[in-house]
Amino acid sequence: MLKRITLFILAHVAFFGVAAAIVAASTTDADAQRSNNPYDMRFVTTQSEPLRSGPEAGSLVKGEIASGIRDVRLRWCRPEFDIQGWMFGSSRAQQGQLNDRVCEVEAAGQIGFISGSALRVQ
Numbered sequence: 281m282l283k284r285i286t287l288f289i290l291a292h293v294a295f296f297g298v299a300a301a302i303v304a305a306s307t308t309d310a311d312a313q314r315s316n317n318p319y320d321m322r323f324v325t326t327q328s329e330p331l332r333s334g335p336e337a338g339s340l341v342k343g344e345i346a347s348g349i350r351d352v353r354l355r356w357c358r359p360e361f362d363i364q365g366w367m368f369g370s371s372r373a374q375q376g377q378l379n380d381r382v383c384e385v386e387a388a389g390q391i392g393f394i395s396g397s398a399l400r401v402q
Contacts, residue, residue: 316367318374323352323385323399331392335382342392349387350402357383357396375400 327347332339335358345352359381366374381396 317363318361318366318377319354319356321354322350322402323354324402325349325352325387325394325398326400327398329394329398331390331394333392335384335393339393343390345385345387345390345392345394345398352385352387352399352402354399355384355386355391357381371401 325345325347329345330341331343331345333342334340361377361381366377369377378396378399382393383396383399384391384393385399
């Protein structure tokens with residue numbers, strides 16, 4: 281009886297180990313980059329943009345974010361994203377949502393607000 285239990289346990293451990301290896305091998309960086317949440321994604325700037333201290337157009341300009349900066353992280357955006365539209369929308373729909381927002385970003389060691397239209401999914 282003990283031998284049967286041991287074989288049963290070993291067979292299940294082997295099965296789950298193989299399944300975990302398959303899942304790990306099939307996940308790529310591109311899969312990890314595509315997310316259901318824009319705040320988990322990384323973006324690239326498509327144009328130079330003034331970096332502002334607040335979301336309002338008249339906020340103090342702290343500096344400038346150059347075009348082509350990669351690994352830009354969204355801290356928050358206003359208005360808030362339509363998460364369902366983001367999750368199930370096309371890349372074009374996602375870009376449309378970005379274009380309509382002002383976002384606080386972390387980019388190239390700086391934090392400030394830029395127009396979402398200056399960003400695209402990396």
